[in-house]
Amino acid sequence: MTEIKQISLFVENRPGRTAKVAKTLSDAGVNIRALTIAEAGDFGVIRMVLDDPEKGYRVLKESAFTVSMTDVLAVEMKDTPGGLYEIVNTLGHNNVNVDYAYAFVTAKAQRAMLILRVDDIAKARRVLGEKSVKIATKEEIQAI
Amino acid sequence: MSGYWDPHIERMPLEDLHALQEDRLKSVVRYVYDHSAFYRRKFDLAGVTPGDIKTLEDVRKLPFTRKADLRDNYPTGMFSAPKSQVVRYHVSSGTTGKPTVVGYTRGDIETWSESLARAFTSIGLGRDDVVQVGYGYGLFTGGLGAHYGAERIGAAVLPVGTGNTERQIELMQDLGTTAIACTPSYFLHIMEVAEKMGVSIRKDTKLKAGVFGAEPWSLETRRRIEEATGIHAYDIYGTSEISGPLFTECYLQKGIHVWADMFLIEVIDPKTGEPVPDGETGELVFTTLHKYALPLIRYRIGDLTIKSSEPCECGRTHPRIMRILGRTDDMLIIRGINVFPSQVESVLMNIPEVGDHWEIIVDRKGPLDMMTVRVELTESGFSDKIGDLMKLKKNVSNKLKGVLNIAAEVDLVEPGTIPRSMGKAKRVTDKRKV
Numbered sequence: 148m149t150e151i152k153q154i155s156l157f158v159e160n161r162p163g164r165t166a167k168v169a170k171t172l173s174d175a176g177v178n179i180r181a182l183t184i185a186e187a188g189d190f191g192v193i194r195m196v197l198d199d200p201e202k203g204y205r206v207l208k209e210s211a212f213t214v215s216m217t218d219v220l221a222v223e224m225k226d227t228p229g230g231l232y233e234i235v236n237t238l239g240h241n242n243v244n245v246d247y248a249y250a251f252v253t254a255k256a257q258r259a260m261l262i263l264r265v266d267d268i269a270k271a272r273r274v275l276g277e278k279s280v281k282i283a284t285k286e287e288i289q290a291i
Numbered sequence: 292m293s294g295y296w297d298p299h300i301e302r303m304p305l306e307d308l309h310a311l312q313e314d315r316l317k318s319v320v321r322y323v324y325d326h327s328a329f330y331r332r333k334f335d336l337a338g339v340t341p342g343d344i345k346t347l348e349d350v351r352k353l354p355f356t357r358k359a360d361l362r363d364n365y366p367t368g369m370f371s372a373p374k375s376q377v378v379r380y381h382v383s384s385g386t387t388g389k390p391t392v393v394g395y396t397r398g399d400i401e402t403w404s405e406s407l408a409r410a411f412t413s414i415g416l417g418r419d420d421v422v423q424v425g426y427g428y429g430l431f432t433g434g435l436g437a438h439y440g441a442e443r444i445g446a447a448v449l450p451v452g453t454g455n456t457e458r459q460i461e462l463m464q465d466l467g468t469t470a471i472a473c474t475p476s477y478f479l480h481i482m483e484v485a486e487k488m489g490v491s492i493r494k495d496t497k498l499k500a501g502v503f504g505a506e507p508w509s510l511e512t513r514r515r516i517e518e519a520t521g522i523h524a525y526d527i528y529g530t531s532e533i534s535g536p537l538f539t540e541c542y543l544q545k546g547i548h549v550w551a552d553m554f555l556i557e558v559i560d561p562k563t564g565e566p567v568p569d570g571e572t573g574e575l576v577f578t579t580l581h582k583y584a585l586p587l588i589r590y591r592i593g594d595l596t597i598k599s600s601e602p603c604e605c606g607r608t609h610p611r612i613m614r615i616l617g618r619t620d621d622m623l624i625i626r627g628i629n630v631f632p633s634q635v636e637s638v639l640m641n642i643p644e645v646g647d648h649w650e651i652i653v654d655r656k657g658p659l660d661m662m663t664v665r666v667e668l669t670e671s672g673f674s675d676k677i678g679d680l681m682k683l684k685k686n687v688s689n690k691l692k693g694v695l696n697i698a699a700e701v702d703l704v705e706p707g708t709i710p711r712s713m714g715k716a717k718r719v720t721d722k723r724k725v
Contacts (some may be wrong), residue, residue: 153675155390155673155674155675155682157534157668157703157705158705159704159705159708185677187677187680187681189702190680190702190703191705192675192676192677192680194675211705211706211707212669212705213427213668213669213705214673215670215673215674215675217675246676247676264675
């Protein structure tokens with residue numbers, strides 16, 4: 148199973164930095180599926196799921212950004228009350244820690260997509276699978 | 292291993308060397324008294340005559356010369372040689388006041404060249420080497436000084452000067468540069484640009500030695516440069532007032548050899564002016580023994596160092612000074628505590644998550660001085676977990692506090708955002724209004 152590659156960027160908190168990121172991706176024809184910005188005062192971390200993570204990584208690096216790739220899980224979540232609970236409860240019971248998570252809703256899908264970074268990705272995949280939670284593949288994310 | 296440029300002088304037994312120094316000290320004191328109105332007045336005021344100087348120790352009877360004297364006597368008020376004998380002027384940038392002017396007779400340039408010829412030979416350079424001089428040429432002494440030394444030993448000199456970094460790297464490859472002389476901060480920049488160009492200094496060039504100076508740099512920076520490129524990084528020392536760059540470490544890298552036949556050095560307590568013993572930190576004082584346009588007596592450069600009078604294992608008997616710890620002019624006083632930028636550098640260069648470039652901003656918030664240290668985050672130091680980055684900030688801040696004894700704010704910034712320098716790096720911005 149190929150994991151979904153999330154692109155993370157270190158950015159200083161000053162005007163125009165996020166715009167530069169967006170412009171770089173846009174110029175390269177890379178589409179952003181999901182994005183979150185975590186900020187910590189004078190700097191922040193942008194995390195993104197892209198349709199073409201390899202290309203995104205390359206063009207951002209060429210533009211001198213500090214970039215890294217991280218394996219994450221994209222989990223389909225029922226778009227109803229309790230959708231998130233089922234997932235995080237399963238992980239918690241099985242002692243898998245969630246480092247961070249963010250969600251997005253796609254136009255086509257009936258469900259919301261939850262991006263998870265966990266400390267044990269293989270175990271998370273297994274225990275969620277046992278609960279019949281659907282985990283999106285790299286191809287599915289690309290095709291959204 | 293390496294040979295000697297002037298084995299007779301470089302390995303001279305201490306007794307003979309001291310006798311030579313004593314002779315030269317007596318003549319230079321007599322010479323300045325007779326030829327420089329400034330020194331005659333200064334000696335008269337101090338109640339000392341050339342006749343009072345009979346031994347090396349008697350140097351302590353002589354008054355100190357300071358940078359302010361050079362400024363006050365701008366441009367040539369302190370010169371001993373008549374203008375007809377002066378063949379060159381160099382002028383230091385007057386960042387903190389009036390500039391200072393240094394003059395050279397033909398013999399002074401000869402002495403300067405000899406000093407660096409000995410130094411370059413001691414790090415194993417010779418006629419087969421290609422020396423790329425990346426110090427500025429012109430009024431600054433770095434470029435021409437290194438140029439003379441390299442040319443004197445028969446090396447091929449590539450006088451590129453500063454800037455045009457990509458071209459420097461191309462020429463380095465095309466002409467097979469084996470040694471480069473520039474500021475350590477500029478070499479760090481060259482390393483960065485080479486990497487961007489896809490050039491490995493280790494594999495794609497013949498570079499084996501770097502002669503780095505004109506600004507204080509730490510052992511930790513030396514280690515970083517050596518590990519990243521496979522070259523040997525040698526410390527070079529000198530200052531325009533005593534000619535320019537003059538001395539380097541030998542291939543053993545155990546302190547900078549100061550040629551005793553040309554200069555008499557003392558290390559003193561900056562407060563009392565009394566000598567401090569070998570092995571203890573003090574302020575370096577130079578008396579030029581073989582310089583004629585502008586000889587200087589007990590000149591206080593303001594650099595802090597440690598002296599060793601023990602002959603070196605390389606066979607050279609001349610005294611050594613250890614790495615310059617900082618210049619009193621560069622010292623920051625923050626909340627009453629003395630901080631040398633070089634201390635900050637040595638802390639930062641031990642932290643792998645921190646890049647090679649950094650700066651200090653000092654400001655005042657209300658009555659309180661605030662020091663901010665801006666460091667670039669390296670690729671390998673980047674974690675996309677905010678917690679890890681906060682931990683890194685805290686770690687840098689704690690380590691700085693451990694060494695400096697004051698709290699410093701640490702800013703993590705994106706790589707490439709701190710200004711790169713071609714010459715002397717400007718590491719400090721002091722925004723405090725006096």
